[in-house]
Structures are given as C-alpha cells and as structure tokens.
Amino acid sequence: MLGVEQMRDLIEEVLPVFEIAINKVGIEGNHWKSMLGRSREASQGDISLPCFPFSKQLRLAPDVIAESIVEYIDSSLPSIGEVTASGGYVNIRADIEWLMDRLLSPQEKQSQERILIEHTSANPNGPFHVGRARNAVLGDTFVRMYRAAGQDVTAEYYVDDMGKQVGILCWALENLTIENVESILEKANIETELGPHGDKADHQRVLWYQAANALKEKDPSVDAGVTELIQLSEEADPDVLSRFESAYQPVLDGMLETLARMGISFDSFTKESRFIVDGSVEVLMDSLENSELHGTAENGAHFLELETKGVKGKSTKFFYRRGDGSSLYATRDLAYHQWKWSQANRLLNILGEDHKLQSKQVGIALEELKIKNPDVVFYAFTKLADGKMSTRRGNVVFMDDLLDEAQGRALAVVQEIRSDIEEESLAKISEAVGVSSTRFNIARISPEKGITFRWEDALSLEKDSAPFIMYSHARSCSISRRAGAQLLPTGVDMKVLDETAIALIRRMAKMQDELQNAIQLARPNLFCDWLSGMAGDYNRFYRENHVVVGDEINLQNLLLNELARDHLRRGCDAVGIIPLEEM
RNA sequence: GGGCGAUUAGUGUAGCUUGGAUAUCACCUUGGAUUUCUAAUCCGAGAACACGGGUUCGAAUCCUGUAUCGCCCA
Incomplete structure (x- = not known):
C-alpha cells in the first residue's frame, strides 16, 4: 500500500478549469501555470495562485483579479472543495470526500528505477563513532524513504580494504603486543580502559590502531613497515590482502553490529581491492591518457589538468597514476563508479563535506571516461564542543x-x-x-x-x-x-x-x-x-x-x-x- | 591567499531551488483546559530572519560587499 501524490494530482485536475478562468479574465501566456502551487499558508487552502504579477498587465489590483478568477472557476469538479479569493491569492481547498476516497483506495506504484545508495563506507579501523553517525543515519533514511516511495533500492557499503588505515591496523596487530600498546597509549595520554563493549573486536583493536599512530610520530621504522604493506596491497598481493582482511574484518563486523542496533543494514559490500584484482583500474588509467586534459609530471605521474573545468586554487591537477605506474584511491573510485552503474540506473552517494573537492574531481574524470556522474548528498560535520572527532587521537564518542x-x-x-x-x-x-x-x-x-x-x-x-x-x-x-x-x-x-x-x-x-x-x-x-x-x-x-x-x-x-x-x-x-x- | 557551505527569538531548528499572505516546530518563560480510548496530551501569550548595499510593486528567499564559524586546496 503506497498511496499517491494527492496534491500533485489535484493541481493537474484543476489546471484546465483554471485555464478557462484565466482566459476569461484576459491574462495572456502560460506563465501562471508554474505559479500554481502548494499553498505556503496552509490555513488558506491546499493550492494557490498569487495574482500579483497579473496586475501590471490588467491594470487592476491583485485582489480584484483574484476575485474575478474565482468567479469564473467551475467549482463543480469533484476534487475541488472550496475556491476563495483572499489578499490577492486564489485559494483552492481539496474536497475532503475526494481525498478520503483516494486514501481508502491507494494505488500501487510500480518502481521503474533501480537505485544504488552508497553510504557510511567508514574505514574499518575502530568502533563506529558519533562523527560517522550522520552519514549512516542520512544514508539509511534515504534508503528507507526511497523504499517507502516504491523504489527498488540497494544499500551499498564500500569497504576500504587496502591503503593506509587498514595498513596501520594490520601492522600494529602483527607487530605490537598488548603491553606495547598499553605503554604507548599511556604516554600519549589516550584512554586504554575498555568500556562495557570491550568484548567487541572493534573496541579492542582500535587500541592497536591508536598505538601505531602514536608510535609512528617517534619511530620511523613504523612508517617503513606500513608503507611496504600498503605498496603490496596496491599491487593486489594476495598474501597481504588476506592479512589485511584478518585485521579489519572483525572490526568491520563490530561496526556493523552497532549499525544493526540502529536499524541500519546493507545489501552489498564491495571491496576496493576488487578493482585492482579484476584489472579494471588498469584499463581506466589507459583510457584516461586519451583525454585532452591528460598530462605527465616530471616524476612520471599521470594527471588530468582540471583548470578549464572550473576547479580553482593552487592545485588543479587530478593525479590518477603514480610515477611507478600504480593507481591511487581516486582511480579505484572511478572503477568503483563504473561498476556501480552496472548494478543500477541511478546512483546516490552520501558524503561528508570534506569530500566535496574530491567528488568534483572524480566527477570530471568520469565525464572524460564517458561515465555518468552519481548524485551526491553532502552533509556538514558533527563535531565535539572541543573540536573535531578523531579515532586516531582517541577524541571520540563511540x-x-x-x-x-x-x-x-x-x-x-x-x-x-x-x-x-x-x-x-x-x-x-x-x-x-x-x-x-x-x-x-x-x-x-x-x-x-x-x-x-x-x-x-x-x-x-x-x-x-x-x-x-x-x-x-x-x-x-x-x-x-x-x-x-x-x-x-x-x-x-x-x-x-x-x-x-x-x-x-x-x-x-x-x-x-x-x-x-x-x-x-x-x-x-x-x-x-x-x-x-x-x-x-x-x-x-x-x-x-x-x-x-x-x-x-x-x-x-x-x-x-x-x-x-x-x-x-x-x-x-x-x-x-x-x-x-x-x- | 583561493574555493565551497553556513549565520533565523534566551536555546535548537523549518522555510530559501520556484520572491508574495500573519516566518515553522519545539525547548524556554507564562496563563489555562482536561484526567480520557495511553497525559510522553491539548489550547493561549511572549520573543528571531548576522550587518550594509542592490534588483523588484514586493526580499528570510535572488545578486553583491562585510563580519563570524565550518570544510577543502596550497
């Protein structure tokens, strides 16, 4: 049972009746049609037409015009309950019995679209926190609203299963003991006490993640170890990818448990590494070289010059391939979007406002590749009274x-x-x-x-x-x-x-x-x-x-x-x- | 330095794309009703469009400048 958009239908029904009245009054053109809309003042009516713009043409006061339009409106239509003129507006009230009839016999609406909504997609490096909640809540609310409107929706989570965050987590779990972790975090002034959810892997493992980050500041060997892991992951090294997975999957499961408690679930999960493994990233990088925007930097890295595309500021280059030939996060994002279009005929991404520039760059690159852009909803951050939340620094509310x-x-x-x-x-x-x-x-x-x-x-x-x-x-x-x-x-x-x-x-x-x-x-x-x-x-x-x-x-x-x-x-x-x- | 977004009563917010009627819903302050079929209720009063300029018959809404905050780029 889905129901119909009654006010939209009412406007459609009433339009011909208005047309006759408008003609009789002597108003020319069709501009008025776009002005006939839902009333701002609900106490006056359901839909209304402001008559102010006609007063010049007719050399009459708006309230006089409104009154004469009302005279000519045939109010015998079953959908029309009442037609009144007030303060230069023509107001129409829907007929209650008409509305009731329609409420009692709602029509099924067929879904024509398959929409894929990607949201949350948080790095699996620690418990789900309040700063990330806005993405999940907004995303899931969209999923629910589209479903309530009768559409076929896939809720999708992009798993960042390679790269820095996961690399650090993996390195920490493989190289630090619990004693290491505790002593590092104590020195860094980060809370080590586990709360009531301390039995969950996301709560346990985030300590390792935080410790490795703290240690990294002082000990350069950490960076070296992590960097090596990341490089191997970007080459889709099966051993490293599987070690990464062992590191993050329990964390991700913990996060999903939290989300499930909030009534949020996903239909599909897609791993970033997939697009390296299947070779689609490589193909995309090759075809980007044919773009008119393409350029090569001194170190051999490839980029698109976006200055002519309205990207302003000091850095107008969008790098998609490193000097050593490897891809970047953004490149994989291109492949991801290409894949998403194979799953649905509409895409919606929910992103924080910090992703605005990145999203724009990706959008232009997609255009160069003749791939449609997704729709994007940006939201502003949730911050703590004393600053932005950060899992890394332990400044979070879980x-x-x-x-x-x-x-x-x-x-x-x-x-x-x-x-x-x-x-x-x-x-x-x-x-x-x-x-x-x-x-x-x-x-x-x-x-x-x-x-x-x-x-x-x-x-x-x-x-x-x-x-x-x-x-x-x-x-x-x-x-x-x-x-x-x-x-x-x-x-x-x-x-x-x-x-x-x-x-x-x-x-x-x-x-x-x-x-x-x-x-x-x-x-x-x-x-x-x-x-x-x-x-x-x-x-x-x-x-x-x-x-x-x-x-x-x-x-x-x-x-x-x-x-x-x-x-x-x-x-x-x-x-x-x-x-x-x-x- | 550049780009993007935000600014509405004491507080939190809606409306802004498509300019138009008395600026929404609450907290709050305050006056009242009813004690039921579930009172986590209902009715009333109080208080706001950051500041300046422009467009318009008409601006919270569009344009522009300033200030403040947030995000991003360098």
Whole structure:
C-alpha cells in the first residue's frame, strides 16, 4: 500500500478549469501555470495562485483579479472543495470526500528505477563513532524513504580494504603486543580502559590502531613497515590482502553490529581491492591518457589538468597514476563508479563535506571516461564542543556508548510513566526509544548544517522528537485493540467531521507529496517535519473524537484512527523510528 | 591567499531551488483546559530572519560587499 501524490494530482485536475478562468479574465501566456502551487499558508487552502504579477498587465489590483478568477472557476469538479479569493491569492481547498476516497483506495506504484545508495563506507579501523553517525543515519533514511516511495533500492557499503588505515591496523596487530600498546597509549595520554563493549573486536583493536599512530610520530621504522604493506596491497598481493582482511574484518563486523542496533543494514559490500584484482583500474588509467586534459609530471605521474573545468586554487591537477605506474584511491573510485552503474540506473552517494573537492574531481574524470556522474548528498560535520572527532587521537564518542546512554535515559522516563509494566517490555521500549531518538535527532536536521554534539541534545526526549511520534502511534494501536475487529465504513459523513478530523485527513493526503519532495530535494528533514505534524494532528483528533464511547464504537472515528495508525507506522518506517505498538 | 557551505527569538531548528499572505516546530518563560480510548496530551501569550548595499510593486528567499564559524586546496 503506497498511496499517491494527492496534491500533485489535484493541481493537474484543476489546471484546465483554471485555464478557462484565466482566459476569461484576459491574462495572456502560460506563465501562471508554474505559479500554481502548494499553498505556503496552509490555513488558506491546499493550492494557490498569487495574482500579483497579473496586475501590471490588467491594470487592476491583485485582489480584484483574484476575485474575478474565482468567479469564473467551475467549482463543480469533484476534487475541488472550496475556491476563495483572499489578499490577492486564489485559494483552492481539496474536497475532503475526494481525498478520503483516494486514501481508502491507494494505488500501487510500480518502481521503474533501480537505485544504488552508497553510504557510511567508514574505514574499518575502530568502533563506529558519533562523527560517522550522520552519514549512516542520512544514508539509511534515504534508503528507507526511497523504499517507502516504491523504489527498488540497494544499500551499498564500500569497504576500504587496502591503503593506509587498514595498513596501520594490520601492522600494529602483527607487530605490537598488548603491553606495547598499553605503554604507548599511556604516554600519549589516550584512554586504554575498555568500556562495557570491550568484548567487541572493534573496541579492542582500535587500541592497536591508536598505538601505531602514536608510535609512528617517534619511530620511523613504523612508517617503513606500513608503507611496504600498503605498496603490496596496491599491487593486489594476495598474501597481504588476506592479512589485511584478518585485521579489519572483525572490526568491520563490530561496526556493523552497532549499525544493526540502529536499524541500519546493507545489501552489498564491495571491496576496493576488487578493482585492482579484476584489472579494471588498469584499463581506466589507459583510457584516461586519451583525454585532452591528460598530462605527465616530471616524476612520471599521470594527471588530468582540471583548470578549464572550473576547479580553482593552487592545485588543479587530478593525479590518477603514480610515477611507478600504480593507481591511487581516486582511480579505484572511478572503477568503483563504473561498476556501480552496472548494478543500477541511478546512483546516490552520501558524503561528508570534506569530500566535496574530491567528488568534483572524480566527477570530471568520469565525464572524460564517458561515465555518468552519481548524485551526491553532502552533509556538514558533527563535531565535539572541543573540536573535531578523531579515532586516531582517541577524541571520540563511540556510538555503542551513546546508544547505551540513550537507552538508559529512556528507561528512566519510561519507568516513571509506566510503573505497571514488566521488566522485559521496559527494556524493549527503552531500547526502541533510545535508538529512535538518536536517529531522529540527526535525520531532522538539514544536512548542510553543522552539528555540535551535546549529550543533552543527542538524547533529548522532548516533544519535537521521536518519542512524541512513537507514543502517538502506540496510542492509535491501543485504541485499535480496544475497538477490536470491526467492519469499517467505505467513506466519511462530512456532516460529522470536525476541524481536527479534517486537518488529519489533509495531513495524511499529503504524505506521498511530502515524501517525494524530501527525496527530490535530498532533505530527509522535510519528511521528518511532516511526520511530527502528523503526530500532532492525530493527537488533536484523538482528544476531540472518541472511538470507544461506553459500549458503542464510532466506526467513522475508528476508520480515521486506522488510517492514521497506518500513516504513522509507514512514516516511522521511512525515517527509521521504531513504531512500537505499546509503550 | 583561493574555493565551497553556513549565520533565523534566551536555546535548537523549518522555510530559501520556484520572491508574495500573519516566518515553522519545539525547548524556554507564562496563563489555562482536561484526567480520557495511553497525559510522553491539548489550547493561549511572549520573543528571531548576522550587518550594509542592490534588483523588484514586493526580499528570510535572488545578486553583491562585510563580519563570524565550518570544510577543502596550497
């Protein structure tokens, strides 16, 4: 059950009627068609047409024009509820019965696109931390929103299984004892005490990674050892790649466990080394030499000169092949994109803003190779109040600990409200509330805005957050249980609908429009807004309209309750909030 | 030094692509309702578009300059 974009359809239905009225009034051209859109002022109508631009042509005041357009509009269309003129606008309200009909008979939408969304793709060098969470939450929210819109989505994780981070980790595990690690980290002033998740490999092994980084500063032999490993990995040396894998795989598994706790999972994993092994990187490097942008540096390295392509600054060269003939990270990224296009007909990458330049360079190189560019969503960093997070320096908040804390705080709240409830459901509810709140607090912020991590904000259970929505959903479930199985009516009686019911119907009708809008603008926060508003509208409806009155069941209210329950549940699914049926 | 992005009540935020009505939702301060089918509720009041210039009948929204913050390049 997916539903349709009702407001978009309403505009389409109404367009011909407007055309007639507009002609009669004497307005020329078609410009007005693009101005007919969703009302900014929801209290006035669902869609509206501003008449200010016509006043010059017609030499009349906008409100006069609006009024005469309204005169000529044939409001007998079933979709039109009300047409009014106000303050120079023509406002149309959708007909409630029309909206209800469509809510009750949603049409399946066929998915035409296969979209591959690559997100998170964090280096497997330590536990998943809060700085990386934004990528995962945004990425997974996109995955969920596209699925809610009926599309065929693959969630993809690019595993950086070679190169520096993994090289250091591998070197450390092969060359340092636990005593080495502890003494190095103590001197470097990095915490060595393992927390409650100390049994996980990601938490254990990150100490080795940090120790090797600290040691590297003083001991040049570390660099030599690591560099040798990296070089071999870039030649796709099977022995080294397999040692690397032994080093990082348990760490990656630990990270994925954390992500799974947040409701985030992946459909496919692709290793960077794959593109060296299969030779595709080599082929790409050869064909880049035919590019007009191609150049060779003194040391024999190959690059593309991007100055003419709008890359500014001191370094306009995009190096894709070293002097010794080997490839670079970015080169493998090109091969990766080529491969991704074989898996889907749309690509979406979720990247931190620090990757903007790199992404642009890769984009130009892809163009040179006649490979389409992916769509990219950039997000600003999450930083700690005292600076950027860094796994290397040990300046991090681990996601495992944040989720524990979130669960703990949720538990305190739930215990206070529900003293009647048994331990087991208490734990389940608080975990769901903790995870949902953490996600929602990230998803509801516009991606390009920087976030400063503060415990109070991250764990806020205030009204403008997930629990408010979850509780609304649980409430609708409770009422549904109370009412029991009933034969629901197939429509509503307008005469007994109050304002809160009408607002609720309007809100539900806009779900798919809001979802599409959020997807198209790449702003999940817009859909989060709709969902918060939906919960609020449901609560107002609930206060005014009882379903169970004594022994009687009000079937119309039950129908609306059931619709609201369904919309809340689907909305929650689409943003990664867990829709509990009881809390 | 150059490039990109951000700046909205005491706080956190929405709206900005496509200029238009009373600038969103909360926290907060404050007044009230109801105690139900789950009160993690509902209704009301208070307070904001960084600063300057431009385009326009009309600018939070577009252009431009300045300041501050973040990211990147060197």
